[in-house]
Amino acid sequence: MDSDSDKExxxxxxxxxxxxxxxxxxxxxxxxxxxxxxxxxxxxxxLKSKRSSANSATPxxxxxxxxxxxxxxxxxxxxxxxxxxxxxAADISAASLxxxxxxDDSDHFVSxxxxxxxxxxxxxxxxxxxxFYETIGSGRKWSQLSGKEQRNVMxxxxxxxxxxxxxxxxxxxRSLAYLCQGNFEEVQSESELRSWTxxxxxxxxxxxVFLALFxxxxxxxxxxxxxxxxxxTVAAHTYGTNYxxxxxxxxxxxxxxxxxxxxxxxxxxxxxxxxxxxxxxLSVLYTIVExxxxxDLDDSEQQVKVRQQFVVELxxxxxxxxxxxxxILFQLVLSVASDKSSPIPTxxxxxxxxxxxxxxxxxxxxxxxxxxxKRLELGLDPLPEDSIKVVRHMRASTPPLMASxxxxxxxxxxxxxxxxxxxxxxxxxxxxxxxxxxxGGNKKPEAKATASGDGAAVTGMPRDSLSLDEIPENDDxxxxxxxxxxxxDSPDDEEVLISLEPTPxxxxxxxxxxxxxxxxxxDIQDFLDHSRTKYVGYKLKxxxxxxxxxxxxxxxxxKDSIAILKQHLYVPLSDIQMxxxxxxxxxxxxxxxxxxxxxxxxELLYRAIHPNLPQYMIALLKILLAATxxxxxxxxxxxxxxxxxxxxxxxxxxxxxMKLTIDMNRHKEIIVKSxxxxxxxxxxxxxxxxxxxxxxxxxxxxFANCIPLVLKFFNQSIGNYVQAQHTIxxxxxxxCVIGEREEISEDNIKPLDKGAxxxxxxxxxxxxxxxxxxxxxxxxxxxxxxxLVVFKSGPILKRALKVRxxxxxLYVLKLIKVQTKFLGRQWxxxxxxxxxxxxxxxxxxxxxxxxxxxxPDSRPWDFQLEEGLLRSRVEKFNARRYENAxxxxxxxxxxxxxxxxxxxxxxxxxxxxxxYEQWLEKExxxxxxxxxxxxTEE
Numbered sequence: 030m031d032s033d034s035d036k037e038x039x040x041x042x043x044x045x046x047x048x049x050x051x052x053x054x055x056x057x058x059x060x061x062x063x064x065x066x067x068x069x070x071x072x073x074x075x076l077k078s079k080r081s082s083a084n085s086a087t088p089x090x091x092x093x094x095x096x097x098x099x100x101x102x103x104x105x106x107x108x109x110x111x112x113x114x115x116x117x118a119a120d121i122s123a124a125s126l127x128x129x130x131x132x133d134d135s136d137h138f139v140s141x142x143x144x145x146x147x148x149x150x151x152x153x154x155x156x157x158x159x160x161f162y163e164t165i166g167s168g169r170k171w172s173q174l175s176g177k178e179q180r181n182v183m184x185x186x187x188x189x190x191x192x193x194x195x196x197x198x199x200x201x202x203r204s205l206a207y208l209c210q211g212n213f214e215e216v217q218s219e220s221e222l223r224s225w226t227x228x229x230x231x232x233x234x235x236x237x238v239f240l241a242l243f244x245x246x247x248x249x250x251x252x253x254x255x256x257x258x259x260x261x262t263v264a265a266h267t268y269g270t271n272y273x274x275x276x277x278x279x280x281x282x283x284x285x286x287x288x289x290x291x292x293x294x295x296x297x298x299x300x301x302x303x304x305x306x307x308x309x310x311l312s313v314l315y316t317i318v319e320x321x322x323x324x325d326l327d328d329s330e331q332q333v334k335v336r337q338q339f340v341v342e343l344x345x346x347x348x349x350x351x352x353x354x355x356x357i358l359f360q361l362v363l364s365v366a367s368d369k370s371s372p373i374p375t376x377x378x379x380x381x382x383x384x385x386x387x388x389x390x391x392x393x394x395x396x397x398x399x400x401x402x403k404r405l406e407l408g409l410d411p412l413p414e415d416s417i418k419v420v421r422h423m424r425a426s427t428p429p430l431m432a433s434x435x436x437x438x439x440x441x442x443x444x445x446x447x448x449x450x451x452x453x454x455x456x457x458x459x460x461x462x463x464x465x466x467x468x469g470g471n472k473k474p475e476a477k478a479t480a481s482g483d484g485a486a487v488t489g490m491p492r493d494s495l496s497l498d499e500i501p502e503n504d505d506x507x508x509x510x511x512x513x514x515x516x517x518d519s520p521d522d523e524e525v526l527i528s529l530e531p532t533p534x535x536x537x538x539x540x541x542x543x544x545x546x547x548x549x550x551x552d553i554q555d556f557l558d559h560s561r562t563k564y565v566g567y568k569l570k571x572x573x574x575x576x577x578x579x580x581x582x583x584x585x586x587x588k589d590s591i592a593i594l595k596q597h598l599y600v601p602l603s604d605i606q607m608x609x610x611x612x613x614x615x616x617x618x619x620x621x622x623x624x625x626x627x628x629x630x631x632e633l634l635y636r637a638i639h640p641n642l643p644q645y646m647i648a649l650l651k652i653l654l655a656a657t658x659x660x661x662x663x664x665x666x667x668x669x670x671x672x673x674x675x676x677x678x679x680x681x682x683x684x685x686x687m688k689l690t691i692d693m694n695r696h697k698e699i700i701v702k703s704x705x706x707x708x709x710x711x712x713x714x715x716x717x718x719x720x721x722x723x724x725x726x727x728x729x730x731x732f733a734n735c736i737p738l739v740l741k742f743f744n745q746s747i748g749n750y751v752q753a754q755h756t757i758x759x760x761x762x763x764x765c766v767i768g769e770r771e772e773i774s775e776d777n778i779k780p781l782d783k784g785a786x787x788x789x790x791x792x793x794x795x796x797x798x799x800x801x802x803x804x805x806x807x808x809x810x811x812x813x814x815x816x817l818v819v820f821k822s823g824p825i826l827k828r829a830l831k832v833r834x835x836x837x838x839l840y841v842l843k844l845i846k847v848q849t850k851f852l853g854r855q856w857x858x859x860x861x862x863x864x865x866x867x868x869x870x871x872x873x874x875x876x877x878x879x880x881x882x883x884x885p886d887s888r889p890w891d892f893q894l895e896e897g898l899l900r901s902r903v904e905k906f907n908a909r910r911y912e913n914a915x916x917x918x919x920x921x922x923x924x925x926x927x928x929x930x931x932x933x934x935x936x937x938x939x940x941x942x943x944x945y946e947q948w949l950e951k952e953x954x955x956x957x958x959x960x961x962x963x964x965t966e967e
Contacts, residue, residue, distance in 0.1 A: 127425045128751075128788045128834045132417065132797060134392035135384075135706075136790050138323055139219070139763065144699050144791065145315055145380055147674045148692040148760040149301060150308075151770075153203075157309075158214050160203035171212045172225070183236040190241055195306070198245075202309040205238060209316035213766040222763050224327075230320035231332055234339060239317050242310050243354060249307055250357055253364040253373055299372035299672040308673055311377040315384065318343075322388040344389035344630030355389070356637045358382040359645050366648035366668055374673030375652065376696055379703040386707060389630045390714045393417055400602070400717055407605050413545045423543055423835035426866050544872035547599040552876045553577060556594065560587050597875055603720035610721060610906055617909075626910070631718040639725070639911060646729045650738060653704045656697040657742045658750065670700060687778050688757060695755040701742075702791040705798035712805050721906035724899060727806050736816050739803045740825055743796075747829045751793050754780035793834065800829075800840035807847060812892030817844065818851045827863070835870075842867045850882045857881075 189201035208229040211222035321339045361378045401411045554575040558568050565582040580588050612620050655668040674696050680686050716723035759771035807813040826841050846867045
């Protein structure tokens with residue numbers, strides 16, 4: 030602006046300035062720290078120096094006039110208002126808003142043990158304690174016994190596990206459960222309880238308790254297998270539905286999940302009393318697995334060796350010739366899904382199955398190490414980066430706005446610019462900030478709406494108000510935000526947003542893409558074929574191997590391009606495995622005999638479960654559907670998920686009903702967590718072991734409608750699901766067993782306002798797992814990508830971007846990326862900013878036309894053919910390796926000696942012997958045979 034406009038601005042009162050002042054005075058009462066005036070002056074000094082260097086071509090008189098006006102405003106402010114150009118606003122600090130969730134194999138030790146127990150099982154802790162002290166005597170304490178005496182107690186409990194009296198067996202298992210729970214009656218702190226838990230679990234494993242309990246579990250499984258449930262009678266319970274239960278979710282709405290009052294009477298619903306022995310057995314087994322799979326700094330060398338031996342034994346049959354521990358639990362899961370009246374504790378079975386597979390097969394770091402070692406064995410380069418570590422250093426994008434927020438900003442652009450009172454306190458998300466502008470403009474910012482797929486973008490707003498489709502492509506949310514676009518008419522408008530609260534220091538990363546680009550061999554071959562056809566006029570044969578070295582006749586730029594593409598060539602293990610499988614199928618004699626299959630834990634597990642793998646996948650997905658918050662009431666009643674939660678007598682008070690409803694929601698969240706983690710583990714390890722195993726498992730998941738199931742799960746308010754507070758702290762283990770037990774009241778049941786950064790670890794973990802499963806199912810599969818398009822997954826996935834976590838957003842953006850070329854040009858035109866974020870955060874595949882390509886040649890029958898060919902290859906793999914369909918006798922040498930053949934005894938069929946005379950008449954006597962010709966050499 031010129032000096033006249035500056036003078037005019039200084040003389041006339043500014044209603045916009047007064048409004049800003051009032052807004053700041055109101056907002057400053059709600060914040061804990063306010064920027065000092067001295068700090069604002071320093072910001073102005075830095076800003077003036079920046080503008081003086083940027084506007085070196087500006088006449089000195091005009092520049093000095095701007096500076097003099099700034100100094101004049103500073104002097105007249107009297108220390109209350111720093112300058113008339115200081116716009117006070119509220120900004121979302123990226124470092125404070127991003128959820129500090131760190132993705133890992135599981136939560137920490139105490140949380141994993143706490144989630145294993147339901148709130149209605151608190152009474153079991155006292156019964157376990159009483160059973161134990163009845164065994165050793167009321168005057169003795171476990172902590173005061175010597176090592177020899179502790180072993181003798183273990184032997185006594187092991188002997189009682191084999192008695193025929195059920196009450197004695199249950200008492201023995203309860204005593205073992207008390208020891209696994211850290212003999213809590215004799216401890217005073219959580220650390221002491223954890224120390225005794227580790228000691229007792231190691232002692233139990235060394236004494237053979239783990240193997241003995243698995244033998245007992247195998248006998249229990251035989252009772253609950255499909256077709257034998259009638260042998261196990263289930264007590265009938267009728268639930269009352271005349272009491273009131275009201276729970277409030279964190280957002281003030283009704284809590285998600287089933288309500289106690291909505292349950293219908295069922296005469297065959299299993300409760301806690303129907304599966305006491307099975308629950309106790311699973312509790313002891315789970316605690317031993319959880320303790321021995323985790324390391325501790327205080328572990329001795331012997332304990333380290335015991336833990337390594339335990340990991341090896343989990344991947345092998347309990348007894349030689351018997352089934353794997355995981356297979357026994359899979360049978361329990363199958364029984365749960367096939368009979369809704371089954372008393373099997375679903376949550377405990379799934380948690381134990383997940384931890385056994387996690388321990389025996391390995392977690393994230395183990396998969397990464399095994400993948401790199403296999404690549405080195407095959408002569409391939411190691412992985413360029415660890416995807417989990419890269420994602421941990423990424424930052425989340427600004428979530429998209431709700432439709433109501435967009436409408437409010439369009440109707441009231443002034444409040445959109447300065448941030449109204451609500452923007453300062455919504456979910457405690459916004460920190461105080463000062464916007465310093467360098468020009469002296471007095472014009473009110475105008476709201477400029479531009480059409481987009483999600484609504485109208487408003488320019489001149491704070492950067493925190495921009496949705497995901499409206500953020501600049503080179504946005505760096507960790508730095509003070511400099512908006513060069515401005516909201517006024519002058520091109521020199523500039524605003525600097527200064528956070529009033531210190532943010533944690535973060536390591537500055539170079540401005541570069543987080544991933545190294547990749548390209549497939551097929552893409553390079555297609556590029557070579559196209560170039561040869563264009564410049565030379567012919568193609569080279571690509572059978573058996575594509576020719577990627579002959580560049581005769583191609584121009585130099587094409588040769589340079591191919592050299593660059595080869596630098597980023599990535600050959601996955603799956604390509605090598607599929608080539609090897611094709612050779613084994615084509616040359617079974619020469620290649621098949623030399624095949625050596627490594628008996629890894631993943632190979633042993635697949636060999637054991639592959640005959641029933643379709644049933645297992647259907648059972649797991651059926652349980653997942655029943656535990657999904659968006660599942661219809663009819664679907665959730667098909668599987669009994671609450672057999673290890675429902676008490677024998679339903680509560681009659683409001684507090685008890687609220688506690689049970691919270692416990693039911695928590696119960697289902699834990700089931701979703703265990704099923705999602707279990708499926709992801711199976712997919713990752715089967716893919717590492719052999720691609721055909723992965724495709725077999727993935728295809729059965731697709732046939733069981735896994736893709737629409739995951740989309741149905743995300744068709745909810747994911748933000749509320751991630752921040753759900755279905756937890757009652759006084760009832761969490763080990764808090765409920767250490768010291769005096771707190772009384773449950775309405776104050777410690779209702780959810781608390783924990784701020785915008787609060788998250789539920791298990792729910793966010795489940796969401797990321799389901800997104801990763803969906804990515805693995807649809808990757809490079811056009812038929813499955815089209816399912817995402819048909820089920821209209823775009824709006825569902827974009828709503829999940831509201832969760833400010835980089836890893837979750839990354840896998841959502843991947844799913845959006847794979848279907849962009851099927852959505853059409855108009856969709857891409859309306860969502861260009863979303864595509865920009867995809868460009869920034871998702872790995873680039875060279876020669877991938879996801880951003881601009883269409884699929885005009887794709888037809889539905891092409892996709893069906895693709896799935897059919899894949900299924901045929903998988904069936905051939907299973908038949909060759911596991912079913913021995915062909916057999917070695919087919920490939921044995923054939924005896925061509927005439928004398929040996931004539932001397933063999935031939936068993937003639939019964940029909941031939943009965944009609945022998947007719948055969949002689951027809952084939953011998955009635956034919957004119959020249960016997961002399963048969964005797965000649967010719």
